[in-house]
Amino acid sequence: MTTQMPPDIANLTFDEALAELQRTVAELEAGGGPLEASIAGYERGVALHERCAVLLADAELRVRRLVERAGGALEAVELRADDEALPDGSG
Amino acid sequence: MSHREPPSASPGGDEPPDWALPAWDSLSDDGSPGPATGPPPAPVATPSAPVVRPRAGVIPDEFRPSILGVTEVTHVVRDAVRTDQRLRDVWVEGEVGRVTISSAGHAYFTLKDERSQLSCIWFRDDRLVSPFEPRTGLRVVAHGRIDVFEQQGVYQLYVTAVQPAGFGDLALRFEELKARLAAEGLFEAARKRPLPHRPAVIAVATSASGAVWHDIRHVLERRWPLAQVVFAACQVQGEPAPASIVAALDRIARYADQCLAEGRPANAPVVTILARGGGSLEDLWSFNDERVVRAIVGHPLPLVCGVGHETDVTLADFAADVRAPTPSAAAEIVVPDRVEVAALLAAEARRLTGVAQRTVAAARRELGGERRALDQLRPADRLAQARERAGVLLDRATRTVLDRLGLAGTAEQRAEARLRPVVTLRLGTAHATLDSSVAALAVLGPQATLDRGYAIVRRSEDGRILRRADEAQAGAGLKIRLAAGELGAISQGPLEPG
Structure with a gap:
């Protein structure tokens, strides 16, 4: 399933995918379209659901730390999952 | 009170002992110095003095004291205490006397100064969440309300919090600042912003050391690992803390702007958690700092404040869009639960499958209907239809032909006139042939044979x-x-x- 996912769906965020899934289901439930369109909608809905399910199952919390650079620009530095000990600092 | 002197002199003129003088008399608000120069007090029932009742007829009814039961008196005192604004929410400073912890976990102790004592009760639930425990000899400030314990006829302080002495100044400053900022409208409910539904990026401002950051991170990981967390470390205790907190909130705000300016809206935080673990009021004092309160109010993102324990309330809590009882609770409030969202997703999947099944079933029914309709169209019926259609065509063709013939009539008549002589000639020839054939047959008939x-x-x-x-x-x-x-x-x- 995942490999067949249309590229535009594979790049959606969870919220985007869920919102489109809900919209698709509502449209299908409203009915009225030709059978081909319904089937296409169903297939897209399945792909959207798959995208959401994968994101939900595989997500790993991404933690970054805000660091202020000399010029005043801010940088978010990646922290590893087991990186508990942090040097304190107020920036 | 001072005008409730009895209209008649006390009988016998004997002065009651000093200790029996009613307190209200010496506190008269007309500035009278007390019993020495004032009129003799009304007779008062005391444990040792005999009750002297005014005789009926001597004292007008409206001045005659009514006789109350003990409970009635207690209720009058209780009501007086309860309706007094000053006793509902008090801070009392004193030295802790004897402390007793009951088996239920409630603490009973006295607060005293040079002249007076105050009985205090501190119930278990409030006591157990306090980082501070009163011990005999300590100077403390207790917060609570004065109420009457009717069964024993005593008034006492029902304690909600106890802090070491010296805290009194802080408490006053807290109330003063709270009143001032509230008057500015900083705590108004209308200012509160709703939290985003499923935030993609969450900013956390807290100390990098300590359990709080770990707890928040753990909750976010467990409930909504789809989020990104942007951590802004700050000091949460001591003199530099307020400025450090303000700077951390500012970094978060600037980073959000920077992400948007750089075209990376997916990295921009959309909600901020400001947190600190439990501690004494002094420990939490940075969160009552006016600079911190104003930074929270001015923060561009919706902000959840989780400072201390459930019973700790800071001005930062009032200023935040949402007040969470603890740091972990702040994290829980900010993100949805993965399990609930999974259930929502499953419900969508069921709806999707359901609608697909219904669509296919409907299409199948429609197809079946078409087939039955075709089966019912027997060839004969179709032929009849075709015939009918052909009939219509024939009618039209016939009309057309007749119209044509009508037009061609004269030409045909002319042709007939020309043809008739030819036909007549032919017929004549045929007659002659027939005559000769009849003769031939006659020759061949039986008569000739006979x-x-x-x-x-x-x-x-x-x-x-x-x-x-x-x-x-x-x-x-x-x-x-x-x-x-x-x-x-x-x-x-x-x-x-x-």
């Missing part, structure tokens, strides 16, 4: 012409036709077997 001496023999019973001798057995009647006339005869049977 004329030549032949005869035709028939059986009498059925008129059948005989061709074989055995067709007329002996005794059968015969009719014999000759060229002229007919002869009757009887057969004698075949002459020799055929």
Whole structure:
């Protein structure tokens, strides 16, 4: 399933995918379209659901730390999952 | 109170002892110095003094003291205490006397100064969440309300919090600042912003050391690992803390702007958690700092404040869009639960499958209907239809032809006139041919044969012409036709077997 996912769906965020899934289901439930369109909608809905399910199952919390650079620009530095000990600092 | 002096002198004129003087008399608000110069007090029931009742008829009814039950008196005192604004929410400073912890976990202790004592009760639930425990000899500030314990006829302080002395200044500053900022409208409910539904990026401002950051991170990981967390470390205790907190909130705000400016809206935080673990009021004092309160109010993102324990309330809590009882609770409030969202997703999947099944079933029903309709269209019916359609066409064609003929009529008549002589000639020729043929047939007829001496023999019973001798057995009647006339005869049977 995942490999067949249309590229535009594979790049959606969870919220985007869920919102489109809900919209698709509502449209299908409203009915009225030709059978081909319904089937296409169903297939897209399945792909959207798959995208959401994968994101939900595989997500790993991404933690970054805000660091202020000399010029005043801010940088978010990646922290590893087991990186508990942090040097304190107020920036 | 001071005008409730009895209208008549006390009988006997004997002065009650000093200790029996009612307190209200010495506190008279007209500035009278007390019992020494004032009129003698009304007779008061005391444990040792005999009760002196005014005689009826001597004292007008409206001044005669009514006689109350103990409970009634207690209720009057209780009501007076409860309706007094000053006693509802008090901070009392004093030295802790004897402390007793009951088996239920409630603490009973006295607060005293040089002249007075105050009984205090601190219930278990409030006591257990306090980081501070009163011990005999300590100077403390207790917060609570004064109420009457009716069963024992005592008033006491019902404690909600106890802090070491010296805190009194802080408490006053807290109330003063709270009143001032509230008057500015900083804590108004209308200012509160709703939290985003499923935030993609969450900013956390807290200390990098300590359990709080770990707890928040753990909650976010467990509930909504789809989020990104942007951590802004700050000091949460001591002199530099307020400025550090303000700077951390500012970094978060600037980073959000920076992400948007750089076209990375997916990395921009959309909600901020400001957190600190539990501690004494002094420990939490940075979160009552005016700079911090104003930074929270001015923060561009919705902000959840989780400072201390559930019973700790800071001005930062009032200023935040949402107040969480603890740091972990702040994290829980900010993100949805993965399990709940998974259930929502599953419900969508069921709806999707359901609608797909219904769509296919409907299409199948429709197809079946078409097939039945086709089956019912028998060929004969279709032929009839075709015929009807053909009939319509024929009618139209006929009309067209007739119209054409009408137009061509004169031409045909002319043609007929030309053809008629030809036909007549042909018919004449045909008649001549027919005449000669009739003559030929006459030559070939039976009469000519009979004329030549032949005869035709028939059986009498059925008129059948005989061709074989055995067709007329002996005794059968015969009719014999000759060229002229007919002869009757009887057969004698075949002459020799055929």
